[in-house]
Amino acid sequence: xxxxxxxxxxxxxxxxxxxxxxxxxxxxxxxxxxxxxxxxxxxxxxxxxxxxxxxxxxxxxxxxxxxxxxxxxxxxxxxxxxxxxxxxxxxxxxxxxxxxxxxxxxxxxxxxxxxxxxxxxxxxxxxxxxxxxxxxxxxxxxxxxxxxxxxxxxxxxxxxxxxxxxxxxxxxxxxxxxxxxxxxxxxxxxxxxxxxxxxxxxxxxxxxxxxxxxxxxxxxxxxxxxxxxxxxxxxxxxxxxxxxxxxxxxxxxxxxxxxxxxxxxxxxxxxxxxxxxxxxxxxxxxxxxxxxxxxxxxxxxxxxxxxxxxxxxxxxxxxxxxxxxxxxxxxxxxxxxxxxxxxxxxxxxxxxxxxxxxxxxxxxxxxxxxxxxxx
Numbered sequence: 452x453x454x455x456x457x458x459x460x461x462x463x464x465x466x467x468x469x470x471x472x473x474x475x476x477x478x479x480x481x482x483x484x485x486x487x488x489x490x491x492x493x494x495x496x497x498x499x500x501x502x503x504x505x506x507x508x509x510x511x512x513x514x515x516x517x518x519x520x521x522x523x524x525x526x527x528x529x530x531x532x533x534x535x536x537x538x539x540x541x542x543x544x545x546x547x548x549x550x551x552x553x554x555x556x557x558x559x560x561x562x563x564x565x566x567x568x569x570x571x572x573x574x575x576x577x578x579x580x581x582x583x584x585x586x587x588x589x590x591x592x593x594x595x596x597x598x599x600x601x602x603x604x605x606x607x608x609x610x611x612x613x614x615x616x617x618x619x620x621x622x623x624x625x626x627x628x629x630x631x632x633x634x635x636x637x638x639x640x641x642x643x644x645x646x647x648x649x650x651x652x653x654x655x656x657x658x659x660x661x662x663x664x665x666x667x668x669x670x671x672x673x674x675x676x677x678x679x680x681x682x683x684x685x686x687x688x689x690x691x692x693x694x695x696x697x698x699x700x701x702x703x704x705x706x707x708x709x710x711x712x713x714x715x716x717x718x719x720x721x722x723x724x725x726x727x728x729x730x731x732x733x734x735x736x737x738x739x740x741x742x743x744x745x746x747x748x749x750x751x752x753x754x755x756x757x758x759x760x761x762x763x764x765x766x767x768x769x770x771x772x773x774x775x776x777x778x779x780x781x782x783x784x785x786x787x788x789x790x791x792x793x794x795x796x797x798x799x800x801x802x803x804x805x806x807x808x809x810x811x812x813x814x815x816x817x818x819x820x821x822x823x824x825x826x
Contacts, residue, residue: 463741463742463745464484464487464742467483467487467738467742468480468483468484468487471483471735471738475734475735479735482735483735483738483739486735486736486739487738487739487742487743490739490740490742490743490744490746491742491743491746520692520693520696521696521744521747521748521751522741522744522745522747522748523696524693524696524697524699524700525696525699525700525703525740525743525744525747526740526741526744527700528696528697528700528701528703528704529700529703529704529740530737530740532700532701532704533552533559533563533704534548534549534552534559536563536566536570537552537559537562537563537566539566540565540566540569540570540643541562541565541566543562548562556736566643567709568630568640568643568644568647568785569643569644569646569647569650570647570709571647571705571709571781571782571784571785572623572626572627572643572644572645572646572647572648572651572781572782572785573647573648573650573651573654574651574701574704574705574709574778574781575622575623575626575648575651575778575779575781575782576619576622576623576647576648576649576650576651576652576655576778577651577652577654577655577698577701578701578702578705578774578777578778578781579618579619579622579774579775579778579779580615580616580619580651580652580655581655581698581702581774582771582772582774582775582778583611583614583615583618583619584615584771585767585768585771585774586602586605586606586615586771586775587605587606587608587611587612587614587615588605588606588607588611589611589612589615591611594606594764594768595764595765596768597765597768597769597772597805597808598768602768616652619651619652619655620652622648622778622782623644623645623648623649623651623652625782626644626648626782626785626786627641627644627645627648629785629786630644630785630786633786644785658694658697658698659694661690661694662690662691662694662695664687664690665687665690665691665694666687666691702774702777705777705781706777709781709784765805765806765808766805766806768805769801769804769805769806770805772801772805773797773801776797776801777797780797
């Protein structure tokens with residue numbers, strides 16, 4: 452099963468690397484492989500919450516979500532969101548901005564850096580609210596706490612949605628105050644953080660409102676999408692799935708473009724391909740994103756088919772805490788620089804710990820002892 456899971460992404464990676472070598476040179480091929488590996492590592496982390504969502508979708512919607520939906524959503528978020536952020540943040544001409552993103556990714560990355568404070572504040576508030584869904588158990592799902600009594604108490608608080616909004620608002624206000632104090636309350640420093648944080652909260656509420664309309668608009672009750680996955684209202688479940696793709700795509704975008712400071716289409720230069728032209732760097736970056744999106748779709752599909760989240764009960768918790776740490780890092784990055792190495796590996800470490808604690812170690816030890824005794 453693992454071989455069939457990796458066959459298509461690996462073949463695509465090898466083919467793309469060979470083409471990059473022949474057309475753009477060995478430096479471009481090595482840069483592509485490095486970028487693709489980073490994308491695949493991030494896909495491994497993102498596949499866990501994606502699989503959790505896929506399990507709630509009716510079969511026809513699930514197949515579309517696991518194939519076209521994830522790939523298209525990640526590509527759109529990684530390639531479309533940066534120009535949109537620059538246009539909204541600096542009032543640039545949309546056509547010129549898109550052209551610069553493709554033909555001059557280095558210059559575009561500098562413009563993206565200019566709007567970074569507002570964008571980071573937006574992402575931090577939005578992602579914290581997504582994490583708070585798990586932390587305060589807004590769906591009131593039955594689960595076993597990963598981190599013990601404190602997590603169990605937070606999951607049982609009254610009015611969990613109020614707690615979610617209150618903690619997100621506190622994060623926005625606290626960050627704004629700290630940024631203001633550090634920059635002597637300069638409007639140019641304070642306003643982007645405050646407005647970005649408020650926009651993040653608003654975007655989350657809008658996304659959840661759209662998801663609720665998609666789930667309940669056809670007369671369905673509860674959060675089980677199976678009741679609306681068929682018939683004339685089947686398209687609503689795809690709207691719901693799109694809100695999930697948006698959430699995960701935003702997370703991946705924040706990791707790479709904001710925290711790590713590497714714009715996707717100019718990332719080839721960071722990995723030793725500085726001699727490439729702008730279009731060459733853009734092609735290498737876009738190809739690496741495509742490989743990561745395909746790997747994400749394949750790995751999510753495998754987790755869904757194998758019921759991995761049910762057998763490995765703490766994986767979902769690990770994925771949720773990755774979001775919580777990411778939001779805190781985003782807020783922190785507005786005050787102090789965050790090392791790229793920390794950003795690149797913290798998700799893998801958390802998911803690894805969740806996986807390790809999910810494995811039936813005690814059962815394995817008991818079986819080993821019984822085998823020793825019987826021998």
